[in-house]
Amino acid sequence: MFNQVLFTVLNKIELLDKLLDEFEAVGVSGATVINSRGMAHALAEHEESHFISSFRMFFDRSHSESKTIFIVCSEPMAEKAKAAVRRVVGDLNAPDSAIMFSLPLLYFEGITHNE
Numbered sequence: 056m057f058n059q060v061l062f063t064v065l066n067k068i069e070l071l072d073k074l075l076d077e078f079e080a081v082g083v084s085g086a087t088v089i090n091s092r093g094m095a096h097a098l099a100e101h102e103e104s105h106f107i108s109s110f111r112m113f114f115d116r117s118h119s120e121s122k123t124i125f126i127v128c129s130e131p132m133a134e135k136a137k138a139a140v141r142r143v144v145g146d147l148n149a150p151d152s153a154i155m156f157s158l159p160l161l162y163f164e165g166i167t168h169n170e
Contacts, residue, residue, distance in 0.1 A: 057166065061133045061157045063124045063140050064091065071122050074143045081135040083126055085166075091123040127166060133157055 065071060071088070078086060126136055137155060144153045 056129055057127050057160055057163060058129055059127075059133055059157045059160050061126045061128060061136055061155070063153055063155045065122045065124060065144070065153045066151045067144065067153065068120060068122050070143055074124070074140065077139040077143050078126070078136060081132075081139050083128070083132065083136055083139075086124050086126045089123045089125075091121045092119060093121065127160060127163060 063074075065074065075086070075088075126133075128136065140153065140155055141147065147153055147155060
């Protein structure tokens with residue numbers, strides 16, 4: 056039974072293919088991948104935001120874009136997917152790696168495959 060949505064914001068986008076392969080290996084049957092970027096990077100592009108723009112030199116330009124992956128899944132599948140993220144990405148507490156969180160799923164419609 057699907058009961059949550061697991062989100063991963065992957066800053067190291069060069070790991071995306073490897074992560075999706077790992078998801079498939081642990082049984083994740085579907086995920087959605089969205090192009091994304093953090094607020095600080097977005098604000099740094101606006102000259103009006105002088106405060107944020109002054110920190111441009113500290114941003115890792117190689118990771119200005121990210122990929123947000125979300126998976127609608129059960130608790131057991133979420134545990135497998137979280138372990139897969141940790142195997143591929145490594146320490147999520149390392150700067151500019153990834154963040155991961157889940158939210159309870161109260162309603163869904165249109166998902167026809169099983170885990």
